[in-house]
Amino acid sequence: MASAGYTRPQNYSNIGDDDEAALDIQIDSSNTQSTGRNTVKGLHGQVQEVVGVMKQNIDKLLDRDVALNNLASRADDLHSSATTYNQTAKQLKRKYWWKNAKVLKTSSSY
Template sequence: MTQKSLIYAFVSRGTAILAEYTEFSGNFNSIAFQCLQKLPATNNKFTYNCDGHTFNYLVDNGFMLDALMLKNDLSVFDVAAYCVVADESAGRQVPMAFLERVKDDFVLKYGGGKAATAQANGLNKEFGPKLKEHMQYCADHPEEISKLAKVKAQVSEVKGVMMENIEKVLDRGEKIELLVDKTENLHSQAQDFRSQGTQIRRKMWLQNMKVKLIVLGILIALILIIVLSVCKGFNCGK
């Protein structure tokens, strides 16, 4: 694969081109800029096809926000966008690998916030040569990039399976916790029931004792009345 497979690249903040590079002449830069202005906000990777070329974009919503938060200034917040125009023969893997490399390099170099306030073309002198370097590398190592893409895909697949398993474990844990909570509630209700039963039995015993004492008192009173009556008639005092 020749370097001509990757034709033009830029890094932007919003619609401000901070750095760009190309060795070719043509109107691809103006087309790339027009596409930049129409990027949808529903995804972070886009590819447009036009006249045998692909216009590939990678959008980073978080980088500029993090940089501006460090400066406590969100008034000029815009997303960072990375673009490369490629020949259709380059496919999709190489352009996207290029954008990922550029993004990582750009974030590493300007993560402190310089990119958040730089003027248009303000980073061209510093980062333009890095764009050239990455274009050359990706054009010269398509097989390596293809292998790396496969490895990343496998890692993503394994990561997805692991996350799914973790979610299942967590979901199972929530169900176990729910079962434990229900068991504890039943245990608590049983203890309350036993406590209430004990109180009821004690209350009934007391009421029963009261009835017995009242009956006993009535019997004693009747016996006394009878005895007194009988004694008076027979002169028990003599």
């Protein structure tokens, strides 16, 4: 059974000395077909390897995305805690400034 693109070799008995190049081309053509199959198999293996690496990269990318989202959430929590801390610190500063001002006023009025 012939495969697609395969041609039956010529009868080599009537090729003369001046047709040696034609014979070499025909032999190279048949060698190229078997080499081509090996090349395709090799390329298929390389493609499968690349697909595997791409899948690993996608998995790593998704893990990185989860880690970045977690980090962003923690950063937002830290920001809100820092804001609350600053507000409380200002309130305490004002409270004790007024308390100190009242003490100084009472002590200076004597």
